[in-house]
Amino acid sequence: xxLEKKTAVSALNFTxxxxxxxxxxxxxxxxxxxxxxxxLGPNGAxxxxxxxxxxxxxxLNKNAKLKIFDKDIDPSNRSYKINFxxxxxxxxxxxxxxxxxxxxxxxxxYGMNKxxxxxxxxxxxxxFQLEDKSNKKTKTLSKGLKQRLNFCMALIHNPSILIxxxxxxxxxxxxxxxxxxxxxxxxxxxxxxFLTTHNLSEAQRLCDRILIMNKGRIIADEHPDVLREKxxxxxxxxxxxxxxxxxxxxxxxxxxxxxxxxxxxxFIFSSKDPLNDISRLHNxxxxxxxxxxxxxxxxxxLEEAFIHIINEDEFK
Amino acid sequence: xxxxxxxxxxxxxxxxIIWTLTRxxxxxxxxxxxxxxxxxxxxxxxxxxxxxxRNIDSIQIFIGILAMTSFFTATAISPVILPIETRENSLERxxxxxxxxxxxxxxxxxxSFIYSFFITSSIMIIFILLLNIQIVSISxxxxxxxxxxxxxxxxxxLGILVSANPTEKTSDVMVMMNLLKFPLLFxxxxxxxxxxxxxxxxxxxxxxxxxxxxxxxxxATNENNLFPLIIDI
Numbered sequence: 386x387x388l389e390k391k392t393a394v395s396a397l398n399f400t401x402x403x404x405x406x407x408x409x410x411x412x413x414x415x416x417x418x419x420x421x422x423x424x425l426g427p428n429g430a431x432x433x434x435x436x437x438x439x440x441x442x443x444x445l446n447k448n449a450k451l452k453i454f455d456k457d458i459d460p461s462n463r464s465y466k467i468n469f470x471x472x473x474x475x476x477x478x479x480x481x482x483x484x485x486x487x488x489x490x491x492x493x494x495y496g497m498n499k500x501x502x503x504x505x506x507x508x509x510x511x512x513f514q515l516e517d518k519s520n521k522k523t524k525t526l527s528k529g530l531k532q533r534l535n536f537c538m539a540l541i542h543n544p545s546i547l548i549x550x551x552x553x554x555x556x557x558x559x560x561x562x563x564x565x566x567x568x569x570x571x572x573x574x575x576x577x578x579f580l581t582t583h584n585l586s587e588a589q590r591l592c593d594r595i596l597i598m599n600k601g602r603i604i605a606d607e608h609p610d611v612l613r614e615k616x617x618x619x620x621x622x623x624x625x626x627x628x629x630x631x632x633x634x635x636x637x638x639x640x641x642x643x644x645x646x647x648x649x650x651x652f653i654f655s656s657k658d659p660l661n662d663i664s665r666l667h668n669x670x671x672x673x674x675x676x677x678x679x680x681x682x683x684x685x686x687l688e689e690a691f692i693h694i695i696n697e698d699e700f701k
Numbered sequence: 702x703x704x705x706x707x708x709x710x711x712x713x714x715x716x717x718i719i720w721t722l723t724r725x726x727x728x729x730x731x732x733x734x735x736x737x738x739x740x741x742x743x744x745x746x747x748x749x750x751x752x753x754x755r756n757i758d759s760i761q762i763f764i765g766i767l768a769m770t771s772f773f774t775a776t777a778i779s780p781v782i783l784p785i786e787t788r789e790n791s792l793e794r795x796x797x798x799x800x801x802x803x804x805x806x807x808x809x810x811x812x813s814f815i816y817s818f819f820i821t822s823s824i825m826i827i828f829i830l831l832l833n834i835q836i837v838s839i840s841x842x843x844x845x846x847x848x849x850x851x852x853x854x855x856x857x858x859l860g861i862l863v864s865a866n867p868t869e870k871t872s873d874v875m876v877m878m879n880l881l882k883f884p885l886l887f888x889x890x891x892x893x894x895x896x897x898x899x900x901x902x903x904x905x906x907x908x909x910x911x912x913x914x915x916x917x918x919x920x921a922t923n924e925n926n927l928f929p930l931i932i933d934i
Binding site for chain 2: 437440441442462463464466467469471473475476477478479480481482490491493494495496538
């Protein structure tokens, strides 16, 4: 039995220009079956354009190739789009349709029969806690409920690849929690998920791999922990002394360590060589006849790693 | 999780998608403001201001109102759908699903046609009974129906053509539509008979679909028609 996971989406040499602006600059990436891949990047990095190229809203450039489950896709044969379930940031459900009418419309577009629609539709309404809202007009729903409806519409035909464009942006914590739990559930079901987000803690919690895009290029493609690991030199050391430092002690401390800030009696400084810095701190404490009250280490967050990568790319 | 395969290239599947889109367009847009204003209220008040205080022959009223209703209703729905769906991002959802551009256009066209056909046919029956209009033969009556059907399709295509220019504002499209609609209406023999039109205007009137509808209606009501029926159709 072949236990190797299939590649659900393989994008090769994607390029998209709008006049002189290169929105997507010859990028290639893949998403494995059952994998959650996060696409991060500042506004205008080319994330949405990339999604639009995969989903066929924008045509592929001549030398671009798209493979779905290892099969070359002919963009003129739109049948491949049935593999996708797309959840946008802003609801695109018909405002004057009820929740159920929107779900039914999507089911019909994908060629589902009445029985399949009933079974799947009711299950999704339950999953996303929208059962009591099924007869409500979409325009009367809150943003969170509309986004849950978007999930129902995207999942009605049970697609194997989910494309989520900032699915939790601006939602209430209850909706965010429901949606994040569901996204983790879809992964367990074996669905492949391509997720764009500005919420880095969300990316860290959900994603198996993160692609960072800037100026149309992919500048990083790693596991979230690996991305953070790469910035280990930026580990932060927080030290609190048992007694208040005199001015001369403070000057000496400043000479030994370049501390960034002081918060609640904690002196915080970045460390490129934590072992060496701890040893220097020990010597400093001994020499100044001080005692350490508390010592903490703060690992770099994905957010810090992200900002560092983008800044590094900007100054290249 | 396996790859799902379904063939969307079969005629059955295309017809099913077009019908789903048509039903959606009818139920969502016939009650929308621009459709009610430009499809019903506008021709109603235009006809009213044309008729009141004038001694116009009942057959002329019948021809004018039927041609105006057909043209206005046929061009009412199609221009509003694309801007509204662009603004609300639902067009993007359709294009990223297995729905083709042609099916989207056909969905708009059929919705527009059905709306125009039902309203114009109802007006026709009401006016035939109210004004006691004599249609010369059953075949002439059938020709009127063919004219209403053709106007329904041509009008909706005109609306789609004008709204093809990407915009999110319905008002942009409606301004363009009215720029086209009013000159067409005034050169098509409704308000001024063909016989009284200057030659140059008569030549321009040949580019208006309303001209040929008016001509068919004149034939059906035993008035003098300008062109042979085959040209009108």
